[in-house]
Amino acid sequence: MPTPESPMFLAQKPKVAPTFDGVDYDDNKAFKQAQDAIIREQWVGAMMVRLTGEELGKCYLREGVNHLEKCGHLRAKRQSSTHGRRLASPLAATMICRTCLRRAATTLPLRTVAPIPLARPFSISASTRSSPAGSLGTSEASPASSTAEPTATPTLSTPIDLPSAAAAKPVREPSSCKAGTVLNGLNYFKGKTDPVALADEEYPDWLWDCLVFKAKEDADADAGAADEFSKSAKLRRKAAKRKAKLLAEGGIDALAPKVPLFQQSINLPGEEGGSVEDNLMAAGKREELRQAMRSERKRKIKESNYLKSM
Numbered sequence: 001m002p003t004p005e006s007p008m009f010l011a012q013k014p015k016v017a018p019t020f021d022g023v024d025y026d027d028n029k030a031f032k033q034a035q036d037a038i039i040r041e042q043w044v045g046a047m048m049v050r051l052t053g054e055e056l057g058k059c060y061l062r063e064g065v066n067h068l069e070k071c072g073h074l075r076a077k078r079q080s081s082t083h084g085r086r087l088a089s090p091l092a093a094t095m096i097c098r099t100c101l102r103r104a105a106t107t108l109p110l111r112t113v114a115p116i117p118l119a120r121p122f123s124i125s126a127s128t129r130s131s132p133a134g135s136l137g138t139s140e141a142s143p144a145s146s147t148a149e150p151t152a153t154p155t156l157s158t159p160i161d162l163p164s165a166a167a168a169k170p171v172r173e174p175s176s177c178k179a180g181t182v183l184n185g186l187n188y189f190k191g192k193t194d195p196v197a198l199a200d201e202e203y204p205d206w207l208w209d210c211l212v213f214k215a216k217e218d219a220d221a222d223a224g225a226a227d228e229f230s231k232s233a234k235l236r237r238k239a240a241k242r243k244a245k246l247l248a249e250g251g252i253d254a255l256a257p258k259v260p261l262f263q264q265s266i267n268l269p270g271e272e273g274g275s276v277e278d279n280l281m282a283a284g285k286r287e288e289l290r291q292a293m294r295s296e297r298k299r300k301i302k303e304s305n306y307l308k309s310m
Helices: 007-011 028-070 072-081 098-107 126-130 134-141 143-148 233-248 276-309
Strands: none
Touching: none
16 A cells, blocks of 8 residues: 555655646636645645654654654654644643653652632521621631520521321221231242232332222213214213213203214314413313324224224
């Protein structure tokens, strides 16, 4: 592979300058020569940086103890190729070799910087903050007197309400398994014994409500799903039961046709500059409309797939 200093590479050096200044872009030959010259110049710069770095890394092993005097031309070549970049180390002005930098870094003593004391200690007490700075020296001079006095509890501007014991421990029904009862058949680890029941207070709070299913409070939430003309017999029975229940209660609204939410021509609530409650209510209405439209799309997709399979 030719290097930037080999005779074969120097003989192929372009005769044009490595720049596009003054080049006619319509002349393909001149444009190609300028482009080749620029690419060659960039490659030469990259190769010189690489070769110079390799020589500086090997100069200590090759030249011995006098390598600092004999690698001066390599230092100058590296500085010119890197456009005058300097290393961040303070020894870069006298040494460039990695071996020398490593040795100098290990031999330099480490300076320990003493921590700067704070000019004024912070305190959340109002009396301490309002005291002048001159009183600090008096309090530091007599530490025994300051320790003898009882420290007052700092008063906060915003009182913090501690949670009550009743709110922290809600009243629950006692467990059917007393503490110490062996729960036979619940172990699924190989070579382990069956678990032993703990006291009710030792279980976390979320464990008592993990199996509680929240029923739908709104009976009209699944009104669209219960269709009298659905292809599912379960949905037809559900719609018939719901209609019979409304008729038994004496509601005339059961006979009126129900317009789905996604087919109603009403404006959604919400206005610019409204209160937080109005914005939350408007967001809830939009979420209900989105869920209704999504259920209708899923129903149409299922219906079309069923008809295509027939």
